Amino acid sequence: IEKDFPRAEERPLGAAVIYNRLSRGMNLRMPSTLLYALDEKVRLDRLTEESVKVDSLYNTYDRPGLPPGPVCNPGEECIQAALAPAEGNPLYCILIDEDTYEHFFTDNETEYLEQLKTHNKVYN
Numbered sequence: 519i520e521k522d523f524p525r526a527e528e529r530p531l532g533a534a535v536i537y538n539r540l541s542r543g544m545n546l547r548m549p550s551t552l553l554y555a556l557d558e559k560v561r562l563d564r565l566t567e568e569s570v571k572v573d574s575l576y577n578t579y580d581r582p583g584l585p586p587g588p589v590c591n592p593g594e595e596c597i598q599a600a601l602a603p604a605e606g607n608p609l610y611c612i613l614i615d616e617d618t619y620e621h622f623f624t625d626n627e628t629e630y631l632e633q634l635k636t637h638n639k640v641y642n
Contacts (some may be wrong), residue, residue, distance in 0.1 A: 528623075529595060531603075531621070546582075549562055552570065555567060555577045606625065609630075610626075
């Protein structure tokens, strides 16, 4: 939550996405874990399709469940978000603004795929 959702108002939604995906056995697809798997040698905006294929237990793009350990130290706000995730069933989130780190959240795969047409990045 700490690295993927820097906007305070989005952290409970991010936590909900994580819990909802875990409960359904879906891959988390979290950029923070992918960057950690790559030893953060690449910036988020420079990830490639090859980056997503890195063989690591921290690559949540190709492995279901949580990684074997944390990728950073969470702050109090992120811990609170993890303890009190948002209501609802969001399953998908897309980074829609790389300057403000604003995300689009939805429980609808069709909406998610529609947003991908505009915000198609390797990490979404």
